[in-house]
Structure formats: structure tokens, C-alpha cells
Amino acid sequence: MVGDPGEDEIKGSRVLESLLAALARWPDVGRQPRVGIERWNTFTAHEVKAYHDVGISAIQAAAGWRSVSDQVRELGLLGFEPAVPTLIGLWEECPVQPVAVAAAHALFAIGTAEAREVLRRGIHDQDHLGRFMALKVMFSDDGTAWDNAGHLFSGECLATAAGLTAAAEALALLSPRSFSRSGPEWYSDELRDLVSQDHRWLDLCVALRDHEVLGRSARQVLRYADPAVTGPALDAAGARRAAQATTPAARPLRPGDLVARYQDGDHRGVWRDLGAVAHLDERWRAEAEQVAALTMERVRRNAASLTAALRARGWPVSAEQALPGPTADVEDRLRQLEQITGSAVPPAPAAFWRIVGTIDLVPRDTWEAPFPPGVPEQLTVADPLEIIDLGTGWSSVEQWQRGSAKLHPEIAGPLAIIIAADYLHKADISGGAPYSVWLPHAGADPLVREEEHGLTFTDYLRSAFAGKGFLRLDRQDEWVAHGVTRDQLAELTGWLDSVEYEHLDF
Known part of the structure; x- marks a missing residue:
């Protein structure tokens, strides 16, 4: 129920006066301007941590912030327009998050043109609330x-x-x-x-x-x-x-040309050419399958050599865990996937599952036990390589079938078949979505989804072997920002340098 306009005006004046007095007692809280997504994406790990630390310090220093938040909300409920400039300042620069949040909602409730325009400008904010409030304005304009x-x-x-x-x-x-x-x-x-x-x-x-x-x-x-x-x-x-489903014409291909080039050492050039073909016709698919088989034979040899080298330096995985080999039902699983998706499984992951089966360098046995002496424990969050076999990942197929059974075929969406846990889950930390490949995929080498580097399946394996089994060695600035010392990083680098294995390019 809306109160008497005169009473609301008087009450609003009193609340605003009290709010300003409370804010005047926050001399050490500081300010924190809002940041857009594009700028945020340029921040280093240290800058991200510093930004978050400002908010933590502010709420610790802001005596009575709950009362301030309540007063801000009350100004919104009263629709007290003279408070808009103060609320704008709190929304745009206050580092005490609950107060800034209350200011955003109060601005929307008051709803002057100035208040709505300020909120509308948050559409590209790094902070989700800024984007949400901007959209809330747009959809109610x-x-x-x-x-x-x-x-x-x-x-x-x-x-x-x-x-x-x-x-x-x-x-x-x-x-x-x-x-x-x-x-x-x-x-x-x-x-x-x-x-x-x-x-x-x-x-x-x-x-x-x-x-x-x-x-x-x-x-x-x-x-x-x-x-x-x-x-x-x-x-x-x-x-x-369906009318457009005819395969786009690819450049002419002589049978055996890509295989010969691959065997002559043009490994990456061949995969670049395969990657340029969005839809493999019968001739290109036959060639791609042969190249993929040659590639995964080399991957298998790399995996065996690297696993032995890591274990020799104390990395806590067994040979049986790391490389159990292909499963007996792999061909049946691949045929089922083709029937379910209406398309053959892309040559790169199909050849991996046929020839390698599984690679698992995740030290899960250490989750409830001490880490081996002398082995850098920080490497547990460096995303140790894992590609699971089709049988282990089959639950994602069954889940997709259940979820899409009653949907129109045009909105069923891709089948995201799980190939690995994300890097946080691998370290026994609650994390995000698992890594996956999407099917159907008409090319040779699908992207690895949910993984931050945006690599194709084959390039993902290349990156892992280049990092001696670890995919996040390029994120060491994050570790330092969260307390890893330079001495610990030097120890980690030295340990990795001591891991020597015979690497085959593929």
C-alpha cells in the first residue's frame, strides 16, 4: 500500500539524511568503480584477486553496513526521487557489495529516467547483477x-x-x-x-x-x-x-595423399587441412580415418612413454590406471553412437577410443592420503590429462536420450559426450561442467568443450603432451596470486624438467 505522499516525502528525507550520516562514518571504505567484461578479461590473476580483496576489506571496515543496506532499500520502497544521485553513487562505486546491490534495486523501484539509464548502462558489466538490472530495465521500458x-x-x-x-x-x-x-x-x-x-x-x-x-x-x-x-x-x-544437407564440395583429394603426407612428417599440416573441411564426404572420411589411426598410434606410444617417466619421478598413478587399454565393447559403442546421432563418430576421437581407449593421469588415490614427498602437489590443479573410454562416459549418452525423448528434433541439441572431469574436480575440488565433445560432428576433429583453451581433440592431446601431461601450466600466475611462492614454482618447474620421455610429434 502506498503511503500518504506528504508522509513518504518526510520519511524519505529523514532516511536519506540518516543514510548520508552513516556513509560519512565510512572514511576508510574507499571506492570501487564497476568493471566491464572486456576490461575484466584483460585482468591478470593478481588484478582479479586485488579487485576481490577491495570488496572483502570494505565490508570488514564498513561498520553498520546492514543498517545502511536497509536504509537504501527503504528509499526504494518509498520511491524517494531526491535520493537518486546518492543511490547512483553507491551503485557505481560502493565496494560494499550488499549496499551496492540494494542501491541497484532501489534505483529500479524509484524508476526515474536517470535511474533507469544508469542501470541500463550495466549491460556489459562483469558483475552479473549489472547485466540483470540492465535487462530488467530493457524488458520493462x-x-x-x-x-x-x-x-x-x-x-x-x-x-x-x-x-x-x-x-x-x-x-x-x-x-x-x-x-x-x-x-x-x-x-x-x-x-x-x-x-x-x-x-x-x-x-x-x-x-x-x-x-x-x-x-x-x-x-x-x-x-x-x-x-x-x-x-x-x-x-x-x-x-x-534437410534441403540444404547436401555435402559441400571439398577440394579434390587423391586417395592416399593425406596419409602419405602424414607418414612423411607433415602431421600438423595434414590435420590443418582436415580441420578446414566442415563436412567429410566419403572420400575425405576414408582418408581422415586412416590419418586418425596413424595419429592415435603415436598418441598411444607417447602416453606409455610419458606415464613411465612420470611414475619414475613419483607421480602417484599406477600403470593400470593410466593406460588400461581399449575396452572390448568399443566397436559396439561406436555403432550405437552412430545410430543415436545419425552420423559416424568423428575420426579423431573414434580412433582414440579404438587404439588408446583411456588415458588417466589424475592422482585420485591421493585425495584421502598424503601426496608423495618431493612431488609438487600444486600439479593436481594443473589439469592432469584424462580421456575416458566410451563405456565410462556412456551415462552422458543415456542422459541425453532421456532429456531429448520428448523434444522436437530441432531443439534436442548436441549430444555432449563426457571425455574428462574438469580441472577442479580432478583435484577433488567442486568445479564446473566436465569436458566433452559434441555429437554429431561432420568434420574430423571436434572441439573439446568446457575446457578453457578452445582446442580441437587432437590439439588438446598435443597441448597435454607438450606440458608433460598437464594442461594448465600456463595459469601459474593464478597460483601465485593465491599464495604459491616463487620457490614452490621453481620446485615445480625443476620437477617437470626432470621428467624426460621420448615424444613423438603427431
């Missing part, structure tokens, strides 16, 4: 949601990391925010029905359903939109896909 937020999906916006992040979060507002026993729940009825009410959002989500970054968000919107609306649009999109 006068005019249509498309007129206010459609620009986020322009080619110019989607060409940047910040733009992709904003677009993904805009799409997320059109799908359920949570699920309860009564079913999915949206942020608002207007957002729930937007795809049904405005064909431009429907066309956008259909067009983005296969996008590398935005596809998952777009499919989630389509999944929960009215099927009477999405069904015909997806049927039409599927028909267009």
Missing part, C-alpha cells in the same frame, strides 16, 4: 521488448564476449527461472508469452538454435514456449535443413 532489447542480437554485439554474454542472459529471461512441484516458473507472464506474442523472438530463437554459444539458451526458450507456436516454425526449419 516503454515500447516492445524487441524494440528495446533486440539490438543485443545484432552482428556487431555478438562479435564480442561481452555482447554474447548479454545476449545469452537476455534469452535466459525468456525461459523458466526455476522449477517447482507445480511446474516451471518465469520472471513474469509477459516474458513467458513473449515468443508466442512476437514472432521476431520466435524467429530469433529458431535461427540461434545451433549457435555455438547461444544455442543452448535459444533451445531452452523454445522448449518451454507454446508448442502450437514453436512446432510449425521448427518443422519448417527442419525442412530447410
